[in-house]
Amino acid sequence: MSAATTTTATTEVPRSALVRAFVASLSGTALEWYDFAIYNVAAAVVLGPLFFPSSEPLTATLLAFSTYAVGYLSRPLGGFLFGRLGDKIGRKRVLVTTLLITGIATLLIGLLPTHAAIGPAAGVLLVLLRFAQGVGLGGEWGGAVLLSSEYGNPEQRGFWASAAQIGPPAGNLMANGVLALLGVALTDEAFMSWGWRVAFLLSAVLVIFGLWIRVKLEETPVFKAIEARGDRPSAPISEVFRTQTRPLVAAVLCRVGPDVLYALHTVFVLTYLTTQLKLPRNVGLVAVLIASGFQLFLMPLAGWLSDKVNRRGLYAVAAVCGAVWPFVLFPLIDTRSWPLIVLGVVVGLGFHAFMYGPQAAFIAEQFTERLRYTGSSLAYTLAGVIGGAIAPLLFTALLAGFGTWVVVGLYVTVACVVTLVGLWLGRDPQPEDEVQPLSSTFNVVSK
Structure with missing residues (x-):
């Protein structure tokens, strides 16, 4: 059956289904980012001395951040594996699997013996579990974006797709909140001994809730339409690299700046405050907690606004601001x-x-409907390797090598310039390419 052939049946998608998809996308990514954020924060304040003991605190921090990077480096494997499956067998089934992988890995980190108990094997096991976390998250994002956006009107994709984007600040908010409460309730000795494990073990409860939400949700109308017309790709990865080269490059580059900026504010700032300024751990944790609370509202607002104005233009203005901000941030911190x-x-x-x-909407719009899970997942994970994975390591190394935060600020500026190049290479949404074909297959009830 040709790609141009569509089913004649019309399926209405009620607003309640849109809301359920939005919640499923948000809750799943929030839970997985809770798992990931717990590790990110713990890497800065706990995991170094417990799993990579050293007489030099900065060395222990570098080793802990090395395992942080492993979680990013393993993401492309998840993107390749689950992105391909998402375009072949559907969004829902893949998203249940990715949630399980990340949740189980995080639970096991909470049970892992430290270096004091089993020696170097503790660090090896931590790296392996961190790798598994990254694989799960690498296959999560692209599907979560499509889960919400493919239920909604393409003209409102910025808002609906932002559900997956709210996941990181929501997860970060929960992770920092739990760690901050534990830090206040426990002595430093108790926190370092067993308190940090509680935050990891709590993920078991969160994963059960996320699975309950996702299992109840139906497959997206867009994938159903692709399946009905027999247009599922047989080799989506090779097809993306062969036919979607420029969109893939644009989607990868546009992510670099945000990834680096996020790593600066949620990971490196904690290290800078505790190791350079000798401030208490909770000073940075509470600051990130408050900022993540603001992001819960700013991200859907930005997604909604991008539906009203040019999406690339809004993105570009924020990238320029992000390039300049480190030169204001560090004087404030100091x-x-x-x-x-x-x-x-x-x-x-x-x-x-x-x-x-x-x-999320910008990246999804770079790829054709039948290759969106694969293309979006590859862009997300490949960008993570060159953006967020190495950023904390480079921040720490640059500060140690040059003795000034200025070089850290310059690195963030370069990353934001890379994002601007990606936006220039990308394309604006083409409503005539999407609204008509989709509306002939299903109607979206948006009021």
Whole structure:
């Protein structure tokens, strides 16, 4: 059956289904990012001395961040594996699997013996579990984006697709909140001994809730239409590389700046505050907590606004602001004033939100419907390797090598320039290419 042939049946998608898809996308990515964020925060304040002990604290931090990078480096494997399956067998089944992989890996990290108990094997096992986390998350994002956006009207894709983008700040909010509460309730000795494990073990409860939401949801109307007309790709990965080269490059590059900016504010700032300024751990944790709370509202707002104005233009303005902000952020942090530290992190993650909110829709729009899971997953995971994976390592190494935050700021600026290049290579949505074919297959009830 040709790609041009569509089913004649008309299926209405009620608004309740749109909301369920939005919640399923948000909750799943929030749970997986809770798992990932718990590790990110723990890498900065706990995992170094427990799994990679060293007489030099900076060395232990570098080793802990190395396992942080493993979680990014394994994402392309998840993107290749699950992106391909998402275009071949459907979004829903793949998303249930990715949630299980990340949740089980996080639970096992919470049970893992430390270096003091089993020696170097502790670090090896931690790296393996971190690798599994990355594989699960690598296959999660592309499907979560499509889960919400493919239920909605393409003209409102910026808002509906932002559901998956809210997941990181929501997960980060939960992770930092749990760790901050544990830090307040426990002594440093108790927290380092067993308290940090509680945050990892809580993921078991969260995964059960996420599975309940996703199992009840039906497959997306877009994939049903593709399946009905017999247009599922047989080799989606090779087809993306062969026919979607420019869209893939644009989607990869547009992600670099936001990834680096996020790593700066949610990971490296914690290390800078505790190791360079000798401030208490909770100073940075609470600042990230407050900023993540703002992002919960800013990201859907940015997604909605990108439906009203040019999506690339909005994204580009935020990228320019992100390129400049580190040169304001660090002077604010260096004052050691808690209100100014909070201001710096909140504004920086606000600029990130106005890139990240529209990002899901922008990336999805670069690829044809039948290759969107594969294309989006590859873009997301490959960008993570050159963006978020190495950023904390480079931040720490640059600060140690040059002794000044200025080089860290310059690195963020370069990353945002790379994002601007990606936006220039990308395309704006083409409603005539999407609304008509989809509306002949199903109607979306949006009021």
